[in-house]
Amino acid sequence: MxxxxxxxxxxxxxxxxxxxxxxxxxxxxxxxxxxxxxxxxxxxxxxxxxxxxxxxxxxxxxxxxxxxxxxxxxxxxxxxxxxxxxxxxxxxxxxxxxxxxNLPNRLDPGVPAGADENANVEQHVWGDRRVFDFTPKQHFELGEALGQMDFGTASKLSGARFVLLRGALARLERALGQFMLDLHTAEHGYTEVMVPTLVNDDAMYGTDKLPKFADQSFRTEDGRWLIPTAEVPLTASVSGDILDGATLPLRMTALSQCFRSEAGAAGRDVRGMLRQHQFEKVEMVSVTTPETSEAEHERMTRCAETVLERLGIPYRRMLLCAGDTGFGAARTYDLEAWLPGQNAWREISSCSNTRDFQARRMNARFRPKAGESPVFVHTLNGSGLAVGRTLIAVMENYQNADGSITIPEVLRPYMGGLERIGG
Missing domain, CATH: 1.10.287.40 (Serine-tRNA synthetase, tRNA binding domain)
Structure with a gap:
């Protein structure tokens, strides 16, 4: 607002x-x-x-x-x-x-001009792309050959844009989520929160998902919404509050199921797990002061980058242009992981500073000092990371010629010591 x-x-x-x-x-x-x-x-x-x-x-x-x-x-x-x-x-x-x-947030002056993703500006690249001595496959080719990624049964149960994971791949997705949570809580200072996956109109409106994105969300018959991201309940948890400035920043993280209708994505990424109606994501949310929000934005993005670096996934940071910056964001960094099966960079995290845009909608404020008038907080959100897309990145970057997948070392403790899936 x-x-x-x-x-x-x-x-x-x-x-x-x-x-x-x-x-x-x-x-x-x-x-x-x-x-x-x-x-x-x-x-x-x-x-x-x-x-x-x-x-x-x-x-x-x-x-x-x-x-x-x-x-x-x-x-x-x-x-x-x-x-x-x-x-x-x-x-x-x-x-x-x-x-x-229905009007988007005002853009930071440093956001580059441009109409779409083609005008986004690369900030830096991390990691060396693996050189394969065979033609790398896409994740769905690998998963279906292993018999552990089943789109047919998921379609029978739920329709298009769902997947059923089995065995070691199901455990690998669980391992990724747990690894991310452990990293963000133990090393990055975020407090883990278990959030509801159903929220009311106020929570969706306050986090700028309504009315603009109603057609991209699922609504229940009793008028509640399935969350499109844990950003909604995490950020809305401070709606209507006057916080003590001494307690800021608040840093929260959650692993949740997310639901999106993908109404505007017809024909895009039809095959595989890249664009699903239901997926898991680890979300990071910060509630802070206007003076510290830019530094918090950099910090949050580095937290997401650290996940990729620990996993050994090559990535690049992109500063989104004006035409590609999301509705609620003043400034956004996307992290794009390298997917050798697609021979392309694909978004795996988006970290945004919304400044006081959401705070005004949900009347979230803080008192800088005792006796001073309340001021609107700044809110930030970022994927840390999208779990399903990280699974894709691991599968494609760690695939072997025989169709097996090597498990990154940092994930092996979460996999009972397993070093390879298949083969």
């Missing part, structure tokens, strides 16, 4: 940010509605003052036995005028709120 006072102070800058995302200007309309609302409220206050005065005058006349009919008629007319003004104020507020709720 945006601060209407900031927008009113510099509408041209607001529209310039929207233009960077390829959106039409709206500041003039919002400012006009706001001015109309403020004028209506001023007139309403004047009429409220007059109505109170009328009540006193009528009371005086009645006590004196004088005729008050004319003043009473004025009072009736005044009440009708006030009701019309109140309705106008409510309508203007509703229109402004609806428009603001």
């Amino acid at each position: 945006h601060d209407i006072r900031s927008l009113r102070a510099d509408p041209a800058a607001f529209d310039a940010d929207l233009a960077r995302r390829g959106l039409e200007p709206v500041a003039q309309q919002l400012v006009a509605w706001d001015e109309e609302r403020r004028q209506a409220q001023t007139v309403l206050q004047e009429k409220q003052t007059r109505r109170k005065a009328l009540a006193r005058e009528i009371g005086t006349l009645k006590r004196a036995g004088a005729d008050s009919a004319e003043l009473e008629a004025e009072g009736v007319a005044l009440r009708a005028e006030m009701e019309a003004l109140e309705e106008a104020v409510v309508a203007l507020e509703r229109n402004s709120t609806a428009l603001l709720a």
Whole structure:
């Protein structure tokens, strides 16, 4: 959500940010509605003052036995005028709120220009890509040949974009999630949280998933939502709170099931596990102060990079351009893992600083010092990592010519000492 006072102070800058995302200007309309609302409220206050005065005058006349009919008629007319003004104020507020709720966050000035992912800027690359003496396979070819990745049965049970993992591959996915949680809690200072996978409208709205992304989420018949990411319950856990500034930053992590309808992804990544309706992800969320959020963004991204480095997966960090930066983000880094089976870089983590965009929507604040006025917190979120996509990266980077998969050393304690799947 945006601060209407900031927008009113510099509408041209607001529209310039929207233009960077390829959106039409709206500041003039919002400012006009706001001015109309403020004028209506001023007139309403004047009429409220007059109505109170009328009540006193009528009371005086009645006590004196004088005729008050004319003043009473004025009072009736005044009440009708006030009701019309109140309705106008409510309508203007509703229109402004609806428009603001569908407008993305303002971009950091350092976000590069560009319409889509082709304009994203590579920040750095880590790791050497493995040179194979055979043609590397894609993960679904490996998994199906092992008899441990079953899309057919999953489709029979649930339809397209689901997978059923068996045996060692199922354990490997579990191992990845546990490894990530252990790393983030033991070394990176995050507190593990077990979150609900069903949340209400307020939690989704506060974390900018509603109304913009309603068609990309699953809703239950009783009006709750299956979470698209643990970012939603983790971030919304501080909604409506006034936190003690001395306790910030709050760093939370969770391994959860995530659910997305992928409504806008028809025809993309149809084969394999890259784009599923249900998947596991380890999420990192930070709640911090405006002064420290940029440093926290760098720190969070490094935490995600560390997971890939410990696993030995080559990756690159990308600074997203204006047209590819997500709705709620002011600035985003994507980490892309190298997938030799696809011969391509694919996103495996996205770390974003939303600044006070979510905080305003859910009224999450902190008090810098005792006695000082509350200030909106800054919130950040990042994948640390998407577990299914990490499984894909491990399978493709650690595959062998015979179709077996070597297990990275850091995961072997989670696999009961197993060193290889298949072969």
